[in-house]
Amino acid sequence: MTETASRSVIVTGGNRGIGRAIVERFVADGHKVASFSRAGDAPDGALGIACDVGDPAAVDAGFAAAEAAHGPVEVLVANAGVTKDTLILRMSEEDWAGVLDVNLTGSFRVAKRAARSMIRGRWGRIVFTGSVVGLYGSPGQVNYSSSKAALVGLARSLTREIGGRGVTANVVAPGFIETDMTAVLSEELVAKYKATTPAGRLGQPEEVAAAIAFLASEQAGFISGAVIPVDGGLGMGH
Ligand code: NDP
Numbered sequence: 001m002t003e004t005a006s007r008s009v010i011v012t013g014g015n016r017g018i019g020r021a022i023v024e025r026f027v028a029d030g031h032k033v034a035s036f037s038r039a040g041d042a043p044d045g046a047l048g049i050a051c052d053v054g055d056p057a058a059v060d061a062g063f064a065a066a067e068a069a070h071g072p073v074e075v076l077v078a079n080a081g082v083t084k085d086t087l088i089l090r091m092s093e094e095d096w097a098g099v100l101d102v103n104l105t106g107s108f109r110v111a112k113r114a115a116r117s118m119i120r121g122r123w124g125r126i127v128f129t130g131s132v133v134g135l136y137g138s139p140g141q142v143n144y145s146s147s148k149a150a151l152v153g154l155a156r157s158l159t160r161e162i163g164g165r166g167v168t169a170n171v172v173a174p175g176f177i178e179t180d181m182t183a184v185l186s187e188e189l190v191a192k193y194k195a196t197t198p199a200g201r202l203g204q205p206e207e208v209a210a211a212i213a214f215l216a217s218e219q220a221g222f223i224s225g226a227v228i229p230v231d232g233g234l235g236m237g238h
Pocket of ligand 1: 012013014015016017018019036037038039051052053054079080081082102129130131132173174175176177178179180181182
């Protein structure tokens with residue numbers, strides 16, 4: 001696959017896990033990459049920006065800093081995400097709202113800010129990191145799975161709003177990927193996930209990054225409003 005342009009890219013949650021692999025992939029492909037995280041640390045070759053996606057003013061300032069260095073944003077990967085798992089009867093208002101605010105509203109905030117320059121430039125790629133559990137469901141995760149399911153509506157409505165301006169919006173839905181987020185799971189649960197995943201293993205962050213790099217490429221201009229699984233077959237049919 002050959003890329004011609006070096007794009008201005010923002011990846012939220014780019015300092016660790018899946019986001020880190022996404023940043024490293026875009027840097028290796030020759031793009032200008034800004035990575036948002038709360039502390040602002042970033043992989044080599046990327047511009048690290050301290051930005052809590054829960055804070056609208058910080059999002060605006062983060063975009064301004066990225067655009068001052070790299071030009072108007074052309075590719076956005078809304079990847080920052082958190083979990084706060086517990087069964088519904090024990091789930092507090094804060095458990096619900098905190099997860100929704102980062103995973104869903106944070107994605108809305110960055111997409112809204114990015115859409116401005118993408119519409120003006122008549123070219124853009126927005127990719128949301130969803131999850132297999134958005135459509136599959138997961139006990140103990142009504143907050144998290146609701147936030148990830150809602151990203152599908154966000155991507156599809158955006159596609160209908162601005163798809164005619166050369167902007168695509170898609171969701172990548174990973175299955176169980178080896179990162180800090182899944183390192184906290186018990187051995188028993190990991191064994192259960194492996195057994196229910198046809199591939200028989202957990203995925204690697206680089207495998208998610210590869211799908212996102214494709215969706216962000218020139219070649220993917222006619223793919224929009226799609227949910228692309230990277231899950232070893234776990235979510236088939238959902
Ligand atoms: P990690 O826990 O390893 O990393 C989460 C990332 O999100 C970190 O970079 C973190 O940065 C960032 N982040 C969290 N809250 C905020 C915030 N308020 N503002 C800015 N950045 C924030 O998770 P993963 O790499 O595993 O997950 C990445 C994405 O993939 C998430 O959206 C997750 O839901 C999704 N996913 C993961 C799966 C998995 O199996 N691992 C499966 C399916 C989906 P910091 O805390 O340093 O600020």
